[in-house]
Each structure stands twice: as C-alpha cells, then as structure tokens.
Amino acid sequence: MGKPTGFLEFNREIGENRDPKERLKDYDEFHNRLPLENQCIQGARCMDCGVPFCQSGVLFSGMVSGCPLHNLIPEWNDLIYRGKWDLAYERLRKTNPFPEFTGRVCPAPCEAGCTLGLNAPSVTIKENERAIIDTAFENGKVIANPPQKRTGKKVAIIGSGPAGLAAADTLNKCGHKVTVYERNDRIGGLLMYGIPNMKLDKNIILRRVSLMAEEGVKFITNANVGENYNAREIIDEYDAVILATGASQPRDLKAEGRENAKGIYFAVDFLKANTKSLLDSNLKDENYISAKDKNVIVIGGGDTGTDCVATSLRHGCKSLVQFEIMEKPSSERKEDNPWPEWPKTLKIDYGQEEFKAVYGKDPREYLTTVTDIYKDSGGNIESVDTVNVKWEKDEHGKFLLTYVENSKKNWKADLLLIAMGFIGSESYIKDAFRVEFDERGNIKAEFGDFKTNIPKVFVVGDARRGQSLVVTAINEGINAAIRIDKFLRK
Incomplete structure (x- = not known):
C-alpha cells in the first residue's frame, strides 16, 4: 500500500x-x-x-x-x-x-x-x-444520485445530527421515503450549532444537505417533536420512526451559589447562540451571549471547552481561564498506554494555541474545581472560589476525588461557561414517545437491533449510547438504517 x-x-x-x-x-x-x-x-x-x-x-x-x-x-x-x-x-x-x-x-x-x-x-x-x-x-464528482425505485415505505427521523443524517442518507438510497424533523431553524444538529464555524464551515453542511434534498430526502425545520409536533401522530403516519435526538442534556455544575446566578451558561447554549447570530447577521443583530470585555471562566477541558475559549477570544474577552478537573496529561505515551490504544497525551488544540499567541501561556488550570460562586445584589456572578483536587485509589482500586487542603483561590468572573459534557437525552423525548430510558439517561436499545420498547420506533447515535464522536454517530446511523431496511421489507 x-x-x-x-x-x-x-x-x-x-x-x-x-x-x-x-x-x-x-x-x-x-x-x-x-x-x-x-x-x-x-x-x-x-x-x-x-x-x-x-x-x-x-x-x-x-x-x-x-x-x-x-x-x-x-x-x-x-x-x-x-x-x-x-x-x-x-x-x-x-x-x-x-x-x-x-x-x-x-x-x-x-x-x-x-x-x-x-x-x-x-x-x-x-x-x-x-x-x-x-x-x-x-472536480464535480460529488453529484446527486437519487434511487431509481421507491419501496412505498415512509420513515421519519427525529433529529438531523450526524446519526440522523447518516440514517436518512442510507434509507433513502434503499428506496424508502425519508422525512427528517429538526427542532432548530437549520439542519445539522450538533454539526450546525454545536461546532463553531472555524472548525466546520456551515456551508459544508448546507452543501451536503442540498445534495440529500436533491436525492429525495425531505427536511422540516423548526419541528420540535414532542412540543410543537405530536409524536403519536408521527408514529401513526410513518412505517418506522428513528429517534436521533442526541444526548443533549448538559451536566450541570454543583457549587454553592449556582442557583439563580446570572451570567452562567451551558457551553452548548453559548456556542449555538453565537453560530446562529453569525449565520443570521454576521453577529450584527447582537443576539448572542457576548464575552466582550468580560472575565470568562470555562469549566471543562474537552473539545467543547476549547470551542468556548476560541469563541470568547474572538468576542474580545478581558481575561479567560479554563478549569480541568483531571491531571495534566504527559507529552509522551506512558507505559500503561501502549500503541494501539488511544494516546492519552497532552493536546494543544486550536483554542489553546490562540490563547497562547495572545497571552503567552496555556489557559488551562489542571486538577481544579469550582466550589463557590459569588454574586452581586442583582444576582450577577462576580467571582468564584476554586480548590485543587487529587485523585486517589481506594481499597477496591476505584479513583476517588479529594480536595487539597489550603488550596482555595478566588477568581474574578463575569461569564461562566459550563462545558462538562452531557448526561443523556432530554426528558420530554421520553414523555412524548413513551420510550424507556436506561440507567445512564439514554433511550434504551441494543446496538445492532436499535429497537425501543415502542413498536416501529428505533433509536440511534448519542441518544442511544450517550455522548460520543461524530464518526461513531455516523456509524450508528448507517447500521441502524440497514436494520430498519430489513424491518421494512419483511
């Protein structure tokens, strides 16, 4: 090769x-x-x-x-x-x-x-x-290729993230008539509103969606099934329904003073508002959560936290720090992390690279967690207290988090962004479709089968497995579509 x-x-x-x-x-x-x-x-x-x-x-x-x-x-x-x-x-x-x-x-x-x-x-x-x-x-090699024959079967897909789009693409190629319902005003799910434009230009998404529409996939936006669209009516109308709603319930911060504090946002809301305003008006409508001239704290060291760092820098924040509860990874693989395992090594992503170019250092503070939030008389966040932490194994080998004594520190904060991951599907999906959830807060179904407890209702992607990668979601969408195609052809 x-x-x-x-x-x-x-x-x-x-x-x-x-x-x-x-x-x-x-x-x-x-x-x-x-x-x-x-x-x-x-x-x-x-x-x-x-x-x-x-x-x-x-x-x-x-x-x-x-x-x-x-x-x-x-x-x-x-x-x-x-x-x-x-x-x-x-x-x-x-x-x-x-x-x-x-x-x-x-x-x-x-x-x-x-x-x-x-x-x-x-x-x-x-x-x-x-x-x-x-x-x-x-070179003009990517062109629409609609199926030559239709089966007469209709499939509804709820959610247009990578899993939903992959399922839609595959089922449409099988000849089924596919309709995708998206609760936002644009197609793409987390691809559209969860990932900033500087990582994934939204015209790239729109180009693919346009091709899929040419091939026969129908897209309906502003359709929040379970709220402004009736879930039972959709189940009755279609031969199969796929829930591809993602694991969009964010994990919250547990800290004294968190309740009713103003100036605290989940990262997904911060990023979505910025991208929507960017696409609607190039930010001229000012209909977004601005970090301009603010002391920003980002909690979470993953990709989403990095996206918050990069976006806040573009707004013109006054200062910024990113807290990570885990220890700083080593620059090289450790002996207990051999190839071909995923390398648990230090990653300098684009947001940290940009911060370092401006301030000369990495914005991340490792082994740090927020314990207290302080507000002014109007409820606006003013500062936070942090402590350093350490991870120690108990007698069963399980890692436990403990606070380091005399490590408390106060940080100014006008804007606090929570990028601590997600804990499962939103509860209204459960109520609308009457599907069972598992102990992790995801819609219950086995990989390879993808069936929920409700007849002809299936689930794919993060909604089934929890927060994961875009490539994993695409894989699930394809595999679920193959399974559902067999179901429809019985």
Whole structure:
C-alpha cells in the first residue's frame, strides 16, 4: 500500500493552521490543506502493514482505536499516492457518506491505530481523507444520485445530527421515503450549532444537505417533536420512526451559589447562540451571549471547552481561564498506554494555541474545581472560589476525588461557561414517545437491533449510547438504517 519504502523516505507533513492572531479576527476555518502534490507524498507513507488497525474501529481499554466506519484507508492512501483522486473518492464513499465532516472534526482514532505510529509519526489519514472529498467536490464528482425505485415505505427521523443524517442518507438510497424533523431553524444538529464555524464551515453542511434534498430526502425545520409536533401522530403516519435526538442534556455544575446566578451558561447554549447570530447577521443583530470585555471562566477541558475559549477570544474577552478537573496529561505515551490504544497525551488544540499567541501561556488550570460562586445584589456572578483536587485509589482500586487542603483561590468572573459534557437525552423525548430510558439517561436499545420498547420506533447515535464522536454517530446511523431496511421489507 502506498510506496513500499515511503515511510522510510518521507516525513509526516500536515497543512498549516492560519496565524492565530489573524484568524482571531474572523470565524473562517483555521486549517489549510497541503497542495495536492504534497498530499500525494503523504499517501506514500502508508505501509503494507498486514494488519491495518487504522480501519479496525475496535476498543482497547475502553477507548476506540481505528476508524469506526472501517474506511478502506490503505486502499485510498495508495490511490492518492498514484494521483488517482477520482478512484480514491470512489473507495472512500463506499464506507463514509460524509467525509467532509469527519475530515474536519474527527479526532482521528484511525491515526491512533496506524501501525507506523508504533515508532514514528502516523500517516496523515485525516488530512488525506479531507483532501479526497474536497478534491472530489472541486472536480464535480460529488453529484446527486437519487434511487431509481421507491419501496412505498415512509420513515421519519427525529433529529438531523450526524446519526440522523447518516440514517436518512442510507434509507433513502434503499428506496424508502425519508422525512427528517429538526427542532432548530437549520439542519445539522450538533454539526450546525454545536461546532463553531472555524472548525466546520456551515456551508459544508448546507452543501451536503442540498445534495440529500436533491436525492429525495425531505427536511422540516423548526419541528420540535414532542412540543410543537405530536409524536403519536408521527408514529401513526410513518412505517418506522428513528429517534436521533442526541444526548443533549448538559451536566450541570454543583457549587454553592449556582442557583439563580446570572451570567452562567451551558457551553452548548453559548456556542449555538453565537453560530446562529453569525449565520443570521454576521453577529450584527447582537443576539448572542457576548464575552466582550468580560472575565470568562470555562469549566471543562474537552473539545467543547476549547470551542468556548476560541469563541470568547474572538468576542474580545478581558481575561479567560479554563478549569480541568483531571491531571495534566504527559507529552509522551506512558507505559500503561501502549500503541494501539488511544494516546492519552497532552493536546494543544486550536483554542489553546490562540490563547497562547495572545497571552503567552496555556489557559488551562489542571486538577481544579469550582466550589463557590459569588454574586452581586442583582444576582450577577462576580467571582468564584476554586480548590485543587487529587485523585486517589481506594481499597477496591476505584479513583476517588479529594480536595487539597489550603488550596482555595478566588477568581474574578463575569461569564461562566459550563462545558462538562452531557448526561443523556432530554426528558420530554421520553414523555412524548413513551420510550424507556436506561440507567445512564439514554433511550434504551441494543446496538445492532436499535429497537425501543415502542413498536416501529428505533433509536440511534448519542441518544442511544450517550455522548460520543461524530464518526461513531455516523456509524450508528448507517447500521441502524440497514436494520430498519430489513424491518421494512419483511
């Protein structure tokens, strides 16, 4: 695969990020592609490794390694090395309906499983994927291809995130008539409003949605099933219903003074309002939660926390700090985290890179948690107290959180953003569809079956499994569609 000696001859090269101080002036995508001739060379680094873990998508120590979609990575790496971009696209689209999404926002578990990564920098699989699909669009190879025959069966999909879109795309190709209901004013779910424009340009989503509409998928926006649309009527109208509503119930902060405090928002609300205002008016309507001239605190060190950092910097915040309750990862793999496990190493993402360019340091404070929130007479947040924490194992080997004595510290705060993840589906879904929830707060169904306790109602993606990756949600959407297609053809 690729050039037999390519991994010995060529170094890993990825496209450059735009200059941090320049990109802070806009919301355009911050990452640039390599020239195609350079990307071809990166395809040459793919080894004939015998066991391509990159496309395995298996769990090691509870963490995914390799592509959950089982992309035919060595094959299209070989093709781009040979300059056969059209054939590379044909191989890529066999497994991934939306490579323009994953090529931008996926954390690349494929690269974590790359055999070359055992003792050298892994192949640039993610960037190779993005180059293939972007080149295919540029060359006019991605066109609408509606099914030639229809089955007469109708499917409703509630939610238009990556799982819902993948299920819609697959079922439509099977010939079923698919209608997607989305509660927001634009299609895309978390792709549209959960990920900032500088990571995923919304025109990329709209382009794909337009293609799906040409192929026969019907989209209905501002349709919050369970509130302004009757769930029972939809179940009665369609031959199958898929719940792809996501795990959109955010985890809240437990701290003294949290109740009724003004100036505290969940990250998803902060990011959604900013993107909507950006798309509606380029922020001129000022209908968003502004961080301008404010002391901002972000709680949570994951991707969403990073997005809050980057967005707050673009608003022109006065100061910013990001709290992470876990310890700072090491820069290299530890002995208990061997290849091909997901590498638990320090990640400097685009938001931290931008903060460092402005302030000269990383915004993250590790092993830190907020204990108290202080408000003024009007209920507006003024400051917070934090303490340092440590993780210690009990006699059963379970990690327990304890506070470090005499570590209390006070921080000014005008805006506090909670990016602590999600705890499951929103409760009104349960009431509207009468579906059972599991002990984790997700809609109950088994992978591979996807059936809920309600006849002909299925569930996919984060709504079933909890918060996960975009690529995992796409995988679930495809697998559920295959299962539902069999159900409809009985």
